[in-house]
Amino acid sequence: MEGMGWRVMEKGWRKGPWTPMEDKLLMEYVALHGEGRWSSVAGCSGLKRNAKSCRLRWVNYLRPGLKKSQLSPQEEGIIIELHALWGNRWSKIARYLPGRTDNEIKNYWRTHFKKKGKPLQNENKQKYEAQFNYNQDLQVQGTMNYSTSSCESEVHPTPATMQETTAGTGSMVTDWQQQQNPCMMAQDVARWWEIISEDGLWDDFMWNLDHDYPNQAVMEQSFGPCF
DNA sequence: AAGGCAAGCAACCGCCCAAGA
DNA sequence: CTCTTGGGCGGTTGCTTGCCT
Structure with missing residues (x-):
């Protein structure tokens, strides 16, 4: 992972799988500022993730109402x-x-x-x-x-x-x-x-x-x- | 029990488009 | 009108897991 490009710091951004702490920070950020302000996530939340990564994580995993079950x-x-x-x-x-x-x-x-x-x-x-x-x-x-x-x-x-x-x-x-x-x-x-x-x-x-x-x-x- | 392989899935990348300066 | 920037989308990658031999 570390040596294969995963989680490397590129321009200071973290990459790769999200940790529970990162999820928590992102959820707190959205709770405070709402969705759609991804460009300011890093500055406000302390997350070392770029805007796209944050949006993706939110949309695909953290957003309320997501179903985790198998498709019917x-x-x-x-x-x-x-x-x-x-x-x-x-x-x-x-x-x-x-x-x-x-x-x-x-x-x-x-x-x-x-x-x-x-x-x-x-x-x-x-x-x-x-x-x-x-x-x-x-x-x-x-x-x-x-x-x-x-x-x-x-x-x-x-x-x-x-x-x-x-x-x-x-x-x-x-x-x-x-x-x-x-x-x-x-x-x-x-x-x-x-x-x-x-x-x-x-x-x-x-x-x-x-x-x-x-x-x-x-x-x-x-x-x-x-x- | 161990190794190989394929499926599943999370996440990244690159492109496009729209809005604003 | 042009350029920049942010957000969204589809495609792709690569890790994890489970199954098979």
Whole structure:
């Protein structure tokens, strides 16, 4: 560690894993000054960490309301669905999973889905289907905002989808209103899933997601011009 | 029991963008 | 308008841990 660049003092900044004492200092700082004033953390708190490191530590680990538990099948389904819509927009996806961080979702995706040549089959697919059925139940109950018609309507993942995970961020709807119109429904995802997994399109699709947006050609082939 | 290997995760890096001077 | 600075984001790295041989 010490000799490998970890924890070396570069411009006086500490690096590497955070100690409990550093966490305590950072929490005290945020309690006093609030979030978002990262550039002055070092000066005010005595922490020898740069602004970015402090922000990251706070956002990914110390922030109140973070869930430490494993992702539920419902959350997994949400990730799958939103990743299909937006690609690697982790922070955007994270906004719909209260208590989860973009880093966590990103790591989860990479370890659980990306490394596998054909992810989401069998066990994972079952999990997704559980989520799908769950969404359908909600839809029946009238708590879903999913449109069942077409792309013309406002269609987006709803707070209802994430009801289980909602921890009262309060900003979800507002955030959502600023989002694009994804034009995809749970049913579409399920159908797309079948096509991708059975026709061997998955690899192409996945690797194209490394770029900004999902493979539009594949999507259009499956669903028409929505994408 | 010990070594190797892979998965998981915390943290860093570099780039981009927006706001302010 | 241009430059600077701070914050945010996605990609990547490398340590830790658990499993397998």
